[in-house]
Amino acid sequence: MNGTIDGDTGCSGGEVFALRVLGDSMLPEFAEGDIVIVEPDGLVRDGSFVLADVDGEWIFRQLARLADGWALRPLNSVYAQRPLTDLSAVRGVVIQKAVPGRRRLSKRYI
Numbered sequence: 001m002n003g004t005i006d007g008d009t010g011c012s013g014g015e016v017f018a019l020r021v022l023g024d025s026m027l028p029e030f031a032e033g034d035i036v037i038v039e040p041d042g043l044v045r046d047g048s049f050v051l052a053d054v055d056g057e058w059i060f061r062q063l064a065r066l067a068d069g070w071a072l073r074p075l076n077s078v079y080a081q082r083p084l085t086d087l088s089a090v091r092g093v094v095i096q097k098a099v100p101g102r103r104r105l106s107k108r109y110i
Helices: none
Strands: 004-006 017-022 035-039 049-054 057-066 069-073 082-084 090-098
Touching: 049 069, 049 082, 057 082, 057 090
Parallel strands: none
Antiparallel strands: 004 017, 017 035, 035 090, 049 057, 049 090, 057 069, 069 082
């Protein structure tokens, strides 16, 4: 499934965890197989890359502030954004990306 995350999200409280990106919905910034580090208690703001639980589906998107609420926006324009009435679906903020086997390509988002 595009724009999903592969990993166990059953971490407790504010425990930072790592997940693997699946699909191409977050290209060009995040490719399939990239590892993202998620901070469950991270600062959520417009433009943050977030992990959200929407209708029982875990998705990885960029958070966007709209005039009438929020949206989960893919970076790949082939995919549609998903509206949010509030931020309760957001379960964590991506704080770092790592490309397996390519240490120099690691990037921090805080």
